[in-house]
Amino acid sequence: MEQYFLDLVKKRQSVRAYKTDAVEPEKIARCIEAARLSPSACNAQPWKFIVVDDQKIKNQIADLTTTKMVPMNHFTKQAPVHVVLVMENPNLTSFVGSVIRDKPFTLIDIGIAAVQFCLQASAEGLGTCMIGWFNEKKVKKLLNIPSSKRAVLVITLGYPEDDTIREKIRKPVEQIYSRNSY
Amino acid sequence: MEQYFLDLVKKRQSVRAYKTDAVEPEKIARCIEAARLSPSACNAQPWKFIVVDDQKIKNQIADLTTTKMVPMNHFTKQAPVHVVLVMENPNLTSFVGSVIRDKPFTLIDIGIAAVQFCLQASAEGLGTCMIGWFNEKKVKKLLNIPSSKRAVLVITLGYPEDDTIREKIRKPVEQIYSRNSY
Numbered sequence: 001m002e003q004y005f006l007d008l009v010k011k012r013q014s015v016r017a018y019k020t021d022a023v024e025p026e027k028i029a030r031c032i033e034a035a036r037l038s039p040s041a042c043n044a045q046p047w048k049f050i051v052v053d054d055q056k057i058k059n060q061i062a063d064l065t066t067t068k069m070v071p072m073n074h075f076t077k078q079a080p081v082h083v084v085l086v087m088e089n090p091n092l093t094s095f096v097g098s099v100i101r102d103k104p105f106t107l108i109d110i111g112i113a114a115v116q117f118c119l120q121a122s123a124e125g126l127g128t129c130m131i132g133w134f135n136e137k138k139v140k141k142l143l144n145i146p147s148s149k150r151a152v153l154v155i156t157l158g159y160p161e162d163d164t165i166r167e168k169i170r171k172p173v174e175q176i177y178s179r180n181s182y
Numbered sequence: 183m184e185q186y187f188l189d190l191v192k193k194r195q196s197v198r199a200y201k202t203d204a205v206e207p208e209k210i211a212r213c214i215e216a217a218r219l220s221p222s223a224c225n226a227q228p229w230k231f232i233v234v235d236d237q238k239i240k241n242q243i244a245d246l247t248t249t250k251m252v253p254m255n256h257f258t259k260q261a262p263v264h265v266v267l268v269m270e271n272p273n274l275t276s277f278v279g280s281v282i283r284d285k286p287f288t289l290i291d292i293g294i295a296a297v298q299f300c301l302q303a304s305a306e307g308l309g310t311c312m313i314g315w316f317n318e319k320k321v322k323k324l325l326n327i328p329s330s331k332r333a334v335l336v337i338t339l340g341y342p343e344d345d346t347i348r349e350k351i352r353k354p355v356e357q358i359y360s361r362n363s364y
Contacts, residue, residue, distance in 0.1 A: 002212060004186055005305040009219045009298060030184060032359050037191045037350050039297070041314050045353050054362045086364065097315055103334065105314055107286060111293025115221070116191060119301075123187040132223050132287055133279055145364040152285065168219050171227050177214050180236045182268065182327040 012119055013166055015127025018078040018158035023053075027124045028081065028157070034120035038113040041105035042094035047113045048086040050143055058082050060142055065134040065154055076131065079156035084143060085114055087150040110152050117155065127160035194301055195348055197309025200260040200340035205235075209306045210263065210339070216302035220295040223287035224276035229295045230268040232325055240264050242324055247316040247336055258313065261338035266325060267296055269332040292334050299337060309342035 032049055040046065052058045061084070062077040076082070090098065090106050098105050118128040131154045139151050214231055222228065234240045243266065244259040258264070272280065272288050280287050300310040313336045321333050 002209075002302075002305050005190060005302050006212060006216055006219075008187060009216050009302075012221070014221065027184075029355075030188060032355060034188055034191050036352055036355055036358055037188075039194070039196065039300075039312065043351065045358065047358060048364070049359050050364060051359065051361050057362055101315060101318065103314060103332075104286070104289060107289035108293035108296070108314070108334070111290035112297040114290070115294040115297060118221075120184075120187050120191075123183050130221065132285060132290070133283060136283065143362075143364050149364075150285075152290070169225065170218055173211075173214060173218055176218055176227065176229060177231050177233065179233050180239055180325075182230070182232060182325050182331075 008119055008122055010168070011165055012122040012128070013168070014129040015156070015160045016075040016129060017161035018080065018127060018156070019161055020078065020080060021159050023081050023126060023157060023159070027126060030124065031117045031120045031157075035113040035117040038109070038116045040094070040109035040112065041097065042091055044090040044094040044106070044109065046088040046090045046094070046106040046109050048088055049117070050084040050086065052082045052084060052143070053080065055080070057142065061134075061139055061154060064138050064142075065131050076129075076156050079158040081157040083117070083155040083157055084139060084151050085110060085153040085155065086145055087152050107152070114153055114155065121157060125159070126157060129156045131156065190301055190304055192350070193347055194304040194310070195350070196311040197338070197342045198257040198311060199343035200262065200309060200338070201343055202260065202262060203341050205263050205308060205340060209308060212306065213299045213302045213339075217295040217299040220291070220298045222276070222291035222294065223279065224273055226272040226276040226288070226291065228270040228272045228276070228288040228291050230270055231299070232266040232268065234264045234266060234325070235262065237262070239324065243321055243336060246320050247313050258338050261340040263339040265299070265337040265339055266321060266333050267292060267335040267337065268327055269334045289334070296335055296337065303339060307341070308339060311338045313338065
């Protein structure tokens with residue numbers, strides 16, 4: 001059991017080439033369920049997942065992740081599903097804690113829920129890519145997201161064109177770990 | 183394989199009562215490894231994990247998670263290990279993206295790495311609790327963390343006193359999910 005999760009972590013990778021095959025609704029539902037059960041500060045659960053599988057709307061979102069300045073997201077149109085992750089208001093205790101400690105817990109919570117979604121997708125044989133760079137204003141308008149909310153991430157979802165697990169490029173452990181002192 | 187991760191997600195819960203048994207170093211190393219392999223915006227990896235297993239220092243940190251205003255963290259002293267998660271500076275592309283899009287990606291990244299640590303701990307039979315409420319200034323001084331950095335989370339780590347998996351209290355799926363529109 002110790003090894004399973006590490007293997008899943010290695011399997012989850014940013015997928016930038018997708019098959020056009022549709023994704024089974026029950027698989028998407030399990031990804032949402034894995035995210036729904038995420039921990040959050042004061043159990044605030046400040047998230048909403050908008051699953052976009054209408055191809056016309058999905059392609060419009062894909063276009064909004066690509067700009068002249070950042071052309072590298074042109075792959076997104078291949079993915080049959082895009083999931084837009086909206087940051088909801090925290091509850092009162094989480095909000096007060098954030099202000100007093102000057103620490104926006106909701107963004108930490110969003111990261112947690114997003115990766116639990118993506119890890120479940122990997123367990124389902126699906127590929128994902130979390131995208132933070134997109135035209136948020138236009139995405140919000142397109143999906144009728146209230147102007148007071150933030151659309152934080154777009155997650156592409158679909159079957160990967162290539163199942164090869166790439167070696168992850170990461171800092172060596174000595175650089176990100178120490179014991180009893182910084 | 184689809185079910186394994188959902189089961190692990192259910193198993194991971196905030197543990198607030200610990201056995202005093204020490205935690206095997208190889209288990210801690212695998213938790214760090216699961217966190218090290220986390221995705222992050224522009225692969226910035228803006229995190230450092232300080233494992234505190236010196237009992238004197240650990241107890242001092244435990245004391246700093248408890249205040250008169252928030253007395254509920256008094257359990258932390260039981261946990262034999264505390265892990266302090268420091269937010270490092272992002273790389274240039276992540277920083278520029280954060281500024282232009284007004285979105286602090288590093289906090290999202292910290293959430294991702296923290297939960298990958300905690301999920302591996304659950305896979306190892308260990309319990310964790312992520313704590314965002316503590317006296318950051320004093321924790322930083324105690325662990326020689328540079329003043330320019332943020333200590334974002336304290337994660338308690340140890341064997342749970344009770345292995346019973348509690349039912350998670352979460353919003354119903356209808357409240358956190360919609361399709362093609364907010």
